[in-house]
Amino acid sequence: MKVHYSTINVVGNNDDDINDGACLFTSSLHHHHQASHSTYHSWLVEHPSALGTFDRMMKGAKGKRVVVFLDYDGTLSPIVDDPDRAFMSDEMRSAVREVAKYFPTAIISGRGRDKVKEFVKLSNVYYAGSHGMDIMAPPKPLIKSSCDAKYNGVVLDKKCSEVLFQPAKKFLPTIREILAKLVEKTRKIQGARVEDNRFCISVHFRKVMEEDYGLLEDKVKSVVDNYPGFHLTEGKKVMEIRPSIEWNKGHALEYLLETLGHNSTSEVLPLYIGDDRTDEDAFKVIRSRGEGFPIIVTSKPKDTKASYSLHDTSEVLTFLLRLARWRKASSSSRSLFTTALVSNWFYGTTMAFGKVL
Incomplete structure (x- = not known):
């Protein structure tokens, strides 16, 4: 975190010299921007846009169970100066809600579990706070009018929500x-x-x-x-x-997959979207499985284990909406196909029955 300073010297003491210096500085910035732009596009060759390759990605997901994992800051919400004001938009919340209708969905954040839940405000997702050291499932209906600290072997927090795992409790x-x-x-x-x-x-x-x-x-x-x-x-x-325990976002991802009964590497595709160093542990896990979609959110080149990229939170929103639409359309197609089979079977059976008569 040590800061290094550099200075720009403008030679001379008249207006022409100053203007020349300013022009050189502006030109330098322009060339730097062009170089950065070129570097980013070169980087995209190795980490293609998840939007640009969406159809190819989903083609590989057909017949598989997709499980969605999302970071919060910098992924669902822009990075802001005041961490208490890192609000997600209503549009993003709606998109996550829609995704969670079709896929098991978990938010894995460095934030405290209660804090990220307060930001997201959804009851149909899993929350893994403190980099996965505090994992909670969506609340389940209670059989009793008031909940105990432990009920039927399930640990509950003060709000009667199930706590799955807290490896750093001690x-x-x-x-x-x-x-x-x-x-x-x-x-x-x-x-x-x-x-x-x-x-x-x-x-x-x-x-x-x-x-x-x-x-x-x-x-x-x-x-x-x-x-x-x-x-x-x-x-x-x-x-x-x-x-200093062996636990990070990658371990949290593995734990949730196993807990949810989705640990089969051949049938399950974990999809993880994140923007920070701590998300790399989750990317590594997905890469080691050989199946899944590790997606980094960044507007500049980064050394990463992610296979795909999204430019910013607005692209994350677009991707999530598209993902939900894809599954909805797939479900509708299967439903129509099943209806057609039943209809054909019924029509064929009726015709055959008529001939017999």
Whole structure:
């Protein structure tokens, strides 16, 4: 996270020299933009658009069970300065709801489970918060009027929703301790924000001045270094503190596939859309299975294990709507085909019966 500065010197002290310098700078930016544009298009050859290759992808999905996994920030919602205002649009919510009608769907986010559920506001999806360390199924109807902490062997949270898996539960007291120390250590750094994600902690620095990046990093490290059972990672303008256990978004994907009874590599196609480093673990799992669609959301070239790409959240929206329409059309075709078979069978049987008569 160390910041390196470069300066642009404009030679001379008259207007012509300054204008020449400005022109050179503008020209440099123009060529840099062209080079970046060219590089991105070259990168797209290896990571083609999931929209441009949609028909080919779905051709391979025929007869298979598609299971959908979605990141939240940068995928369903744009990256914003204030993490508390990372709202998804009504259109995106409607698209996810529609997808979940036809496919088992899970949101796997670094956010706390309650927070991402508050943003998404859907009851027909699975939620895996804290990078998959807190997994919850869609709520099921209760037989009792009030729920117990455990009912019929199923763990329920305070809102009577089923909790499937919390592999880092034993770390909760220590996480609370680290959280309090980070809040105290960083409170004087303007723009820094510590977010409690329950099983992990995020330190956001999108609003921190660049000259304070190093100071913030040092303060965060000074806390984390005292806890050998935890490690520090960096994402998009955020540092994250997590328990050092063998669990990530890739493990969460595998766990959900197995729990949902969709672990067969030959019949199941996991489809994962994400934009950040932490999503790479899920991409790796899909690649190792040899079946599925790992899709990265990015507007610039990235070193990634994803096979396909989408440019931004607006393309994610378009893709999800198209995916739901594809399955709906496939279901309608199968229904019409079945109806035609039954009709033909009935007509043929009736004619044969008439001849017998």
